Amino acid sequence: xxxxxELLIDKGYIMHTLxxxxxxxxxGGQSLSSMSNLDNRYIHKDNALMLDKIAExxxxxxxxxxxxxxxxxxxxxxxxxxxxxxxxxxRPRIRVKRVVNGDVVIQDESLDDSMNIALRLxxxxxxxxxxxxxxxxxxxxxx
Numbered sequence: 001x002x003x004x005x006e007l008l009i010d011k012g013y014i015m016h017t018l019x020x021x022x023x024x025x026x027x028g029g030q031s032l033s034s035m036s037n038l039d040n041r042y043i044h045k046d047n048a049l050m051l052d053k054i055a056e057x058x059x060x061x062x063x064x065x066x067x068x069x070x071x072x073x074x075x076x077x078x079x080x081x082x083x084x085x086x087x088x089x090x091r092p093r094i095r096v097k098r099v100v101n102g103d104v105v106i107q108d109e110s111l112d113d114s115m116n117i118a119l120r121l122x123x124x125x126x127x128x129x130x131x132x133x134x135x136x137x138x139x140x141x142x143x
């Protein structure tokens with residue numbers, strides 16, 4: 001478990017796994033691998049509507065589960081091939097200035113590398129807060 005996942009748990013989020021065979025949430029996370037479980041889902045303890053549906057065993061493919069129900073979940077796991085687990089969704093806005101093949105480039109949050117750099121270098125609370133405030137841009141200069 002990463003420091004960011006520990007922060008989520010400290011903030012009242014409960015770790016779940018979405019079983020892709022049954023399309024139902026299961027309590028607790030699993031080891032992440034491209035063979036079985038690509039991510040862990042974090043749902044806040046105050047999200048009674050979603051947690052009740054999970055407890056009842058409602059499938060996410062059911063009409064009972066809406067997109068709005070799942071709006072508050074945080075997804076942490078495997079996203080891009082050959083990259084370590086990272087924050088998948090929601091991602092804050094990120095701008096990483098770095099040198100690639102001799103050129104200075106600015107990379108955004110669409111790249112797992114940018115997200116991983118932010119998770120490694122920035123205060124985790126800043127990342128968490130920026131996830132829900134699109135006016136904030138996390139800027140990192142690696143040049």
